Amino acid sequence: MPDKILIVDDDPAVCKLLEKVMHSNNLETTVADSGLAALNHLKNHSYDLILLDVMLGDMEGFEVIKRLRSQGIQTPVMIVSGRNEDYDSLYGLSLGADDYITKPFRPLVLGAKVKALIRRNKSQILNSSDTLESGPFTFSVSSMRFYKNGEEIVLSSKESSLMLLFIRHPNQVFTKDMIYEHVWGDNIAVDDNAIMVYINRLRGKIEEDRQKPAHIVTVRGLGYRFIP
Structure with missing residues (x-):
């Protein structure tokens, strides 16, 4: 699949x-x-790189980065x-931007820079010492980013905690009580349907x-098992 911009x-x-x-x-x-x-796009979709203008109608690009x-x-x-x-380039980089290119740009240079940045970012993620791999799945613990077949899948905080539990313990059966304890904390009351909602x-x-x-299969009468 092509990388997404x-x-x-x-x-x-x-x-x-x-x-x-x-x-x-x-x-x-x-x-x-x-x-x-x-x-709004970034809440529901994952991308390999963002090309961002500074001057936008509703807010500065710097605010988007923040x-x-x-x-x-x-x-x-x-x-x-x-x-x-x-100042603009230094400020943008200080906020977390990875590169800064000015208009007008040379298309060949921009294309090369984009592909190099994507390649470098993927290499850093996959070679990270805290990266967990299981079957087609990869989870970077430090950045809390999750991938399937190299494609990033955006997870919420609770989904990430649940997926991290599964990917650390493939093929193990987890009861609802075990999931409650690991994901929500054993001192927090959680509705019985909450786990089913997040599993779905x-x-x-x-x-x-x-x-x-x-991959996430139901074990009748017991709970759930993650099969990578």
């Missing part, structure tokens, strides 16, 4: 140019024309801006068919 710019002409450059490099694109639209980093989203960000002051959410994200799960 989120383009965040409120200028339709620039978006079309960026899409053309990305497509010429066999990259898949999604366009957001505002900071809020970008943040918000996504505060939410634990570590997707690489390349700022593509018409502002070429040193995880199945919807990692299974080919959530109605016929192959």
Whole structure:
């Protein structure tokens, strides 16, 4: 599958140019024309890189970086801006951006930079000493990022805790009480349906068919088992 790029710019002409450059490099694109639209995309979808303008209609690109980093989203960000002051590039990098390129840009250079940044980021994740691998699944504990077949799957905090429990103990049967203790804490009252809700959410994200799960299976009368 092609790597996915989120383009965040409120200028339709620039978006079309960026899409053309990305497509010429066999990259898949999604366009957001505002900071809020970008943040909404990132709540429900994962991307391999974000191309972000500084000047947006509703907020500065710097604010977008602040918000996504505060939410634990570590997707690489390349700022593509018409502002070429040193302060802007240094400020963006200090907030968590990974690169800064100014407009007008050379398409060949931009394409090469994007692919190099994606490649470097994936290499760092997969080679991290805290990376757990089980079957097609990879979990980076320090960044709390989860992948299937190299493709990132965005998980909520509770989904991440549940998936981390499973991937650390493949093929082990976990009762509801065990899951309560590990994910919620044994001193917290949790509705009996809560675990089923989160199990179904995880199945919807990692299974080919959530109605016929192959990875998170129900063990009747006992609980659940993760089969990588």
